[in-house]
Amino acid sequence: MTLLILLACSPAPNATRADPIRLTLAGSSTVQPVAEIAGQAFEALHPGAHVDVQGGGSSVGISSARSGLADIGTVSRGLKPDEADLTATTIGLDGIALIVHAENPMTAISREQVVSIYTGAATSWSSFGGADHAITVVNKEAGRSTLELFEGFFGLKDKILPSAVVIGPNGQAITIVAGNPYAIAYVSIGSAAVAEEQGTPIHRLSLDGIAATVENVGNASYPLMRPLNLVTKGAPTGLAKAFVDFVRSPEGQAIVAKEDFVPVGSALAAR
Amino acid sequence: MTPAGRDRLAGVLLGVAPVAALMLVALVVVGVGLDGAPEVHAAFLTEAPTQAGRSGGIAPMLAATAWVLVIGIGTALPPGLAAAVYLAEFAQGGTRMVRVALDVLAALPSVVYGLFGMAFFCELLGFGWSVLAGGLTVAIMILPLFVRLCEAALVAVPADYRAAGAALGLPRWRLLGRVLLPAASPSIAAALVLASGRVLAESAVFLFTAGASTRTPHGLLEPGRVLAVHIYQLAVEVPGGGARAAATALVLLVGIVATTSGAALLPQLLLRRTAA
Amino acid sequence: MRLRLGDAHVAWALRPFAWLAVVLPALIVVFIAAEAAPVLQLEGALAFLTDARWAPTSGVYGLGPMIAGTLLSGALALALAAPWAIAFGLHVNLFAPRWLAIGGRAAMRLLAGVPSVVFGLLALTRLVPLLVARHPPGLGVVVSAVTLAVMILPTAALAVDAAVAQVPREGPVAVRALGLGTWDGVRAVILPQAAANIRAGLLLALGRAAGETMAVLMVAGNTVQYPTGPFSSFRTLTGNIAVEMSYATGLHRSALFVSALFLLAMVLALAVFDGRRT
Numbered sequence: 001m002t003l004l005i006l007l008a009c010s011p012a013p014n015a016t017r018a019d020p021i022r023l024t025l026a027g028s029s030t031v032q033p034v035a036e037i038a039g040q041a042f043e044a045l046h047p048g049a050h051v052d053v054q055g056g057g058s059s060v061g062i063s064s065a066r067s068g069l070a071d072i073g074t075v076s077r078g079l080k081p082d083e084a085d086l087t088a089t090t091i092g093l094d095g096i097a098l099i100v101h102a103e104n105p106m107t108a109i110s111r112e113q114v115v116s117i118y119t120g121a122a123t124s125w126s127s128f129g130g131a132d133h134a135i136t137v138v139n140k141e142a143g144r145s146t147l148e149l150f151e152g153f154f155g156l157k158d159k160i161l162p163s164a165v166v167i168g169p170n171g172q173a174i175t176i177v178a179g180n181p182y183a184i185a186y187v188s189i190g191s192a193a194v195a196e197e198q199g200t201p202i203h204r205l206s207l208d209g210i211a212a213t214v215e216n217v218g219n220a221s222y223p224l225m226r227p228l229n230l231v232t233k234g235a236p237t238g239l240a241k242a243f244v245d246f247v248r249s250p251e252g253q254a255i256v257a258k259e260d261f262v263p264v265g266s267a268l269a270a271r
Numbered sequence: 272m273t274p275a276g277r278d279r280l281a282g283v284l285l286g287v288a289p290v291a292a293l294m295l296v297a298l299v300v301v302g303v304g305l306d307g308a309p310e311v312h313a314a315f316l317t318e319a320p321t322q323a324g325r326s327g328g329i330a331p332m333l334a335a336t337a338w339v340l341v342i343g344i345g346t347a348l349p350p351g352l353a354a355a356v357y358l359a360e361f362a363q364g365g366t367r368m369v370r371v372a373l374d375v376l377a378a379l380p381s382v383v384y385g386l387f388g389m390a391f392f393c394e395l396l397g398f399g400w401s402v403l404a405g406g407l408t409v410a411i412m413i414l415p416l417f418v419r420l421c422e423a424a425l426v427a428v429p430a431d432y433r434a435a436g437a438a439l440g441l442p443r444w445r446l447l448g449r450v451l452l453p454a455a456s457p458s459i460a461a462a463l464v465l466a467s468g469r470v471l472a473e474s475a476v477f478l479f480t481a482g483a484s485t486r487t488p489h490g491l492l493e494p495g496r497v498l499a500v501h502i503y504q505l506a507v508e509v510p511g512g513g514a515r516a517a518a519t520a521l522v523l524l525v526g527i528v529a530t531t532s533g534a535a536l537l538p539q540l541l542l543r544r545t546a547a
Numbered sequence: 548m549r550l551r552l553g554d555a556h557v558a559w560a561l562r563p564f565a566w567l568a569v570v571l572p573a574l575i576v577v578f579i580a581a582e583a584a585p586v587l588q589l590e591g592a593l594a595f596l597t598d599a600r601w602a603p604t605s606g607v608y609g610l611g612p613m614i615a616g617t618l619l620s621g622a623l624a625l626a627l628a629a630p631w632a633i634a635f636g637l638h639v640n641l642f643a644p645r646w647l648a649i650g651g652r653a654a655m656r657l658l659a660g661v662p663s664v665v666f667g668l669l670a671l672t673r674l675v676p677l678l679v680a681r682h683p684p685g686l687g688v689v690v691s692a693v694t695l696a697v698m699i700l701p702t703a704a705l706a707v708d709a710a711v712a713q714v715p716r717e718g719p720v721a722v723r724a725l726g727l728g729t730w731d732g733v734r735a736v737i738l739p740q741a742a743a744n745i746r747a748g749l750l751l752a753l754g755r756a757a758g759e760t761m762a763v764l765m766v767a768g769n770t771v772q773y774p775t776g777p778f779s780s781f782r783t784l785t786g787n788i789a790v791e792m793s794y795a796t797g798l799h800r801s802a803l804f805v806s807a808l809f810l811l812a813m814v815l816a817l818a819v820f821d822g823r824r825t
Contacts (some may be wrong), residue, residue: 022493029508036485037322052484052494054400055508056793063796069399136684141769142604143794162772164684164780168790171508178510179676182683198325200510274728281730282642288634289643289651292704295697296654299661302669353564361558362565372569378751378818379575379811380758382785386792386807387575390582411571418568443554472662475760475789502664503761506671513672520665527660535656 027061027074029169058145097212138185307517335495342406355421385479400482424458457541624695636707659701667762706748
């Protein structure tokens with residue numbers, strides 16, 4: 001009985017989608033901290049507005065923006081040709097870095113070394129001058145743009161061995177590496193930098209001689225870079241537009257910078 | 272070895288089991304308390320998480336948990352009690368199918384409930400990720416437990432009460448309303464509390480139906496992150512989140528211990544007050 | 548004029564609620580099956596067992612590794628928990644001093660209420676770091692089996708407790724009259740008589756282990772591969788659903804619902820073949 005009453009009282013299906021005060025974002029774990037913190041700031045500026053942020057990965061960002069399940073999809077890559085029905089607004093730049101435990105003596109890695117580790121050709125840290133201990137390889141689950149970009153850049157599509165551990169969001173990779181002196185993973189530079197600032201025992205490896213820093217992403221010297229995008233079906237309108245504009249405003253971009261991403265507005269953002 | 276000797280040996284060897292159970296409880300409490308206790312203070316309970324969960328409190332999670340609890344228990348109570356009354360008092364045989372169905376419901380894994388809740392409440396009925404979807408799904412989950420406990424409560428009412436009712440010529444339903452239900456109410460209250468404990472412990476169901484938003488839900492159709500889901504997110508996805516996860520676990524455990532002990536003590540407390 | 552309300556009316560009003568209980572599981576199974584239908588129609592159910600690997604985005608749907616993961620972790624968990632549960636049930640009923648019987652049962656009931664994520668949290672923050680040094684990554688089969696064992700222990704232990712308590716007193720009393728001890732009574736009478744119910748309780752616990760999601764997700768490693776050793780990273784059916792559902796679309800999502808059907812079949816089979824309790 002109670003069920004029926006509750007059902008009768010519910011609004012029509014999907015009425016919430018066009019809600020002028022509720023905004024739903026879903027997608028990339030890399031963009032998630034920015035989305036959440038910007039969401040809270042946005043709510044403070046627009047009393048009555050609700051900003052809900054879900055994760056799931058960049059492919060969720062694309063599919064939920066398309067299906068209407070989310071008003072804005074968050075994606076940590078550029079749009080693909082078959083995604084021309086969507087509009088992307090770039091809000092920052094990020095890179096992908098290899099990370100290891102703070103105690104790992106390795107500080108630099110080359111492209112060949114990455115390939116040998118992730119294809120299973122090298123299985124012990126002794127191959128790189130470290131202790132003779134098995135390397136715990138951490139890989140991302142499918143559907144994450146970080147995986148796609150990593151595979152694409154290193155030519156590893158379908159060649160990554162069944163790894164020791166498969167994780168989803170950046171935070172999970174960082175947690176595993178922080179707890180395992182023999183682990184290696186690849187994550188967003190921004191999330192790694194923030195974690196290091198908070199004392200998480202990891203450090204980033206420089207790639208082919210270029211340090212994996214936010215500055216190097218900003219001046220385009222770090223090779224493995226990607227844009228951070230807010231994706232909407234068509235140009236953003238209404239509350240979604242207000243939010244996108246907010247994130248691109250100086251206040252929003254300050255949040256982007258605080259999360260250790262490169263703010264838009266430098267010449268490179270035009271890419 | 273003499274029988275007495277065998278018994279002594281068996282007593283010692285088997286005794287490891289209950290002693291180990293007590294130690295396990297201590298381990299859980301200490302394990303969670305060591306990491307978590309320093310983080311639990313008034314602000315933890317009243318503030319929202321900040322910095323994407325790395326600091327701040329768990330107030331929105333407490334709210335979300337309260338929402339799904341109230342919706343879940345509130346939805347399960349009327350049909351559950353009605354079904355229990357029917358099974359205990361009015362059914363004439365032919366209840367086998369109902370009982371088997373309840374057993375099946377009780378055996379379903381929580382992830383299946385999560386998927387069903389997502390497909391049915393969130394998508395088909397259009398509630399989206401919401402505390403309503405979460406509450407309704409968990410209501411189905413606790414239904415078998417609740418029906419079983421209420422039925423047992425009714426069956427346990429002393430035969431004298433029924434005999435007295437018959438002697439007074441009371442119709443069944445009068446007997447029910449005036450005598451049986453009040454007599455069984457302490458146990459029914461305990462059943463509610465026990466079912467609440469189940470709701471608090473669930474995580475997979477809510478992840479799929481209520482979402483993982485860190486905002487405080489202010490309405491039925493808003494998403495929310497229940498305590499159990501928050502523990503998972505903090506432990507797995509927030510670097511350095513282990514301490515706050517333990518703190519959240521501590522809060523949740525306190526809530527669950529309160530419900531488990533409450534369920535055990537409630538009948539005693541209430542019976543004393545309603546005793547003839 | 549007072550309304551004449553008879554028993555028949557009340558029964559008629561209440562009956563639908565009892566039948567609600569029958570409708571619900573049917574509804575659930577129908578829904579899961581409906582979501583699973585698209586890919587089942589395309590590939591057939593057998594593909595899920597015979598395909599070589601799990602690559603749903605490429606149309607390959609071999610659930611083998613996950614089924615193996617679920618069965619292995621469940622069986623190991625039961626192997627760890629069963630002796631403990633049986634020892635518990637026998638001890639608190641037949642050997643324990645009053646304080647230990649009450650305390651032990653209270654402890655088990657408390658453990659039964661602990662959420663699975665809390666066990667997962669403890670395993671992740673306490674057990675895994677212990678193993679990382681010797682057997683990186685620490686995550687994998689052993690930790691998962693231990694975590695699951697602790698989780699299903701209360702269910703199993705309280706079930707065995709009830710089973711032993713239900714054995715009629717005459718048997719053990721007769722054994723005593725013959726001059727033999729309690730333990731002899733256990734071997735000769737109690738265990739045989741309680742066996743069916745004990746088996747049912749243990750199978751129920753196994754079903755719980757197979758159905759567990761979050762705790763295993765935290766400590767299994769989640770690699771899609773057949774577990775090859777005690778410290779192998781692996782993925783269960785439930786973990787697979789939880790991990791991939793967040794981003795699966797179309798046929799991939801449908802395939803996850805198929806794996807839910809497989810899970811359902813496994814768990815219900817365990818529930819049905821428990822050797823009907825009295």
